[in-house]
Amino acid sequence: MSSGPDRPLYLGLDFSTQQLKVVVLDEDLSPVHQDGVLFDSELPEFRTQGGVHVHADGLTVTSPVLMWVKALDLLLEKMKRAGLDFSRVRAVSGSGQQHGSVFWRRGASQTLDRLHPDQNLHLQLQDSFSVLDSPVWMDSSSGQQCQDLQAAVGGALRLAQITGSRAYERFTGNQISKLYQSQVDKFQDTERISLVSSFAASLFLGHYAAIDYSDGSGMNLLDIRTKSWSEICLEATAPDLHRLLGPVLPSTSVLGPVSSYFVHRYGFSESCRVVAFTGDNPASLAGMRLRQGDVAVSLGTSDTVFLWIQEPRPALEGHVLVSPVDLQAYMALLCFKNGSLTRERIRNQCTRGSWECFSAALRETPPGNNGNIGFYFDRMEITPPAVGIHRFDSNDSEVSRFCPEVEVRALVEGQFLSRRLHAERLGYCIISGSRVLATGGASANKDILQVLSDIFSAPVYSLDLSNSACLGSAYRALHGLVAESGVSFYDVVKKGPEPQLVCTPQPSAEQVYDQMLKRFSQLEERVLQSSHT
Numbered sequence: 310m311s312s313g314p315d316r317p318l319y320l321g322l323d324f325s326t327q328q329l330k331v332v333v334l335d336e337d338l339s340p341v342h343q344d345g346v347l348f349d350s351e352l353p354e355f356r357t358q359g360g361v362h363v364h365a366d367g368l369t370v371t372s373p374v375l376m377w378v379k380a381l382d383l384l385l386e387k388m389k390r391a392g393l394d395f396s397r398v399r400a401v402s403g404s405g406q407q408h409g410s411v412f413w414r415r416g417a418s419q420t421l422d423r424l425h426p427d428q429n430l431h432l433q434l435q436d437s438f439s440v441l442d443s444p445v446w447m448d449s450s451s452g453q454q455c456q457d458l459q460a461a462v463g464g465a466l467r468l469a470q471i472t473g474s475r476a477y478e479r480f481t482g483n484q485i486s487k488l489y490q491s492q493v494d495k496f497q498d499t500e501r502i503s504l505v506s507s508f509a510a511s512l513f514l515g516h517y518a519a520i521d522y523s524d525g526s527g528m529n530l531l532d533i534r535t536k537s538w539s540e541i542c543l544e545a546t547a548p549d550l551h552r553l554l555g556p557v558l559p560s561t562s563v564l565g566p567v568s569s570y571f572v573h574r575y576g577f578s579e580s581c582r583v584v585a586f587t588g589d590n591p592a593s594l595a596g597m598r599l600r601q602g603d604v605a606v607s608l609g610t611s612d613t614v615f616l617w618i619q620e621p622r623p624a625l626e627g628h629v630l631v632s633p634v635d636l637q638a639y640m641a642l643l644c645f646k647n648g649s650l651t652r653e654r655i656r657n658q659c660t661r662g663s664w665e666c667f668s669a670a671l672r673e674t675p676p677g678n679n680g681n682i683g684f685y686f687d688r689m690e691i692t693p694p695a696v697g698i699h700r701f702d703s704n705d706s707e708v709s710r711f712c713p714e715v716e717v718r719a720l721v722e723g724q725f726l727s728r729r730l731h732a733e734r735l736g737y738c739i740i741s742g743s744r745v746l747a748t749g750g751a752s753a754n755k756d757i758l759q760v761l762s763d764i765f766s767a768p769v770y771s772l773d774l775s776n777s778a779c780l781g782s783a784y785r786a787l788h789g790l791v792a793e794s795g796v797s798f799y800d801v802v803k804k805g806p807e808p809q810l811v812c813t814p815q816p817s818a819e820q821v822y823d824q825m826l827k828r829f830s831q832l833e834e835r836v837l838q839s840s841h842t
């Protein structure tokens with residue numbers, strides 16, 4: 310094994326909702342550098358809250374595309390200042406929050422191709438986007454377009470059978486359709502449409518990067534079995550989409566060398582390769598080296614639950630995506646919009662903004678919360694589609710408030726009962742040896758993970774590095790270099806760190822939560838009905 314200054318490095322980025330993060334691994338898969346840029350506090354000129362702008366209609370949610378570009382400038386400058394030797398980086402890959410769309414303006418490809426190394430990206434790309442505010446995954450403003458798409462393909466289930474999901478408002482195809490219908494001038498001024506992931510890869514390549522199969526599965530446009538754009542979906546969405554979306558490629562593809570801009574400005578080697586970027590949840594699956602039987606729970610801005618599956622069986626709830634690491638496999642995904650930001654709101658209201666006091670409230674209240682159950686949907690939830698705050702006492706009577714400690718437990722229990730209920734509807738069942746792998750910002754909180762373990766009745770494991778999407782991106786960068794020769798992802802990453810056991814279920818929990826789950830399911834039905842009346 311080589312040592313010293315020439316040892317190869319692999320760089321993994323994650324353009325997530327609230328921040329841009331990076332992990333650099335050496336060939337032993339040990340992290341040698343980690344860094345990040347928080348959008349709200351480090352780029353205050355964009356005035357985001359939690360990385361986004363919520364518009365006056367309460368449904369439209371966007372992020373400034375130039376904020377993501379500027380964050381990359383800032384991150385690379387930080388890494389340079391920290392002394393990272395970019396010439397050792399053999400491959401770069403990355404991930405992005407899923408579903409978000411970037412609309413490149415006519416002429417942008419020439420600008421990308423001729424970037425001047427003396428200037429930052431942000432200044433040079435200012436005029437390269439036809440839409441400055443990119444729709445992101447929190448958006449729920451394309452309801453009409455969803456209905457139209459389902460009608461055009463023969464119903465919600467038919468759409469799910471083709472694309473892995475019924476129509477969802479945040480899915481990119483429906484956002485593209487909305488742009489075409491409401492701002493046709495901007496649509497016509499667009500020469501390419503990227504996902505956040507392929508947009509970020511394009512910056513590194515100096516030309517437009519292909520969308521990968523796995524993140525492409527979150528658009529309501531890709532046929533997940535043939536792994537090609539679905540003609541019927543493209544036609545129902547907007548004109549000229551074959552040209553605007555470009556090709557779709559396996560997630561393990563090497564897209565090309567890093568552009569000369571990065572060679573001259575930061576000292577990357579000309580031979581450094583860019584491996585297709587993908588969605589943050591697929592990248593997390595790679596970072597956690599998920600095995601069949603495991604369930605991953607990501608507690609980031611969104612909460613997500615995902616599983617490795619061999620056979621796609623799309624349904625009206627949840628999503629099936631092509632696996633990011635194995636062309637023959639798939640992953641099932643559930644997404645919950647009211648995750649960390651709702652936990653932060655309750656922390657601020659009930660425990661004076663302190664995670665320590667929030668944790669103490671969990672420790673001081675019993676599993677089952679003496680029968681109190683809560684649903685906390687600050688924003689229209691994705692799974693299930695309901696909104697509002699609903700609290701029930703042990704007699705199933707709706708009440709207007711809980712005391713602070715009960716409120717904290719009701720929130721966390723309600724969130725995890727929902728994660729389990731919907732994961733079971735997707736086919737997940739707890740068997741002996743089942744592991745829950747936790748990741749994302751809130752996985753740093755052991756008391757939250759204890760509730761997760763109690764409710765799933767399974768041991769919870771986590772990685773030291775809570776950002777598994779970055780880690781997975783660095784793994785994928787390394788794997789991309791050898792994937793063509795048939796080496797499997799798992800062979801390449803077998804030396805990687807094993808997730809560590811964080812907590813096991815408390816003895817009494819199984820009985821408490823098996824009962825509670827039944828009540829929760831009935832109450833959820835009531836909440837759903839009241840949300841739709």
Ligand SMILES: Nc1ncnc2c1ncn2[C@@H]1O[C@H](COP(=O)(O)OP(=O)(O)O)[C@@H](O)[C@H]1O
Pocket residue numbers: 325326327328608609610611649650652653664748749750751752753754757
């Ligand atoms: N100790 C903690 N306990 C609970 N939640 C936490 C803790 N530390 C951070 N978080 C949550 O992690 C969230 C960020 O998670 P992260 O996975 O980095 O987000 P994203 O990748 O979506 O930008 C924050 O919004 C915060 O609420």
Ligand SMILES: O=C(CO)[C@@H](O)[C@H](O)COP(=O)(O)O
Pocket residue numbers: 325326327405406407408446479527588589590609610611612613642644
């Ligand atoms: O919409 C989804 C998945 O379908 C979200 O999970 C986004 O991918 C955002 O991820 P985070 O920033 O919360 O990690």
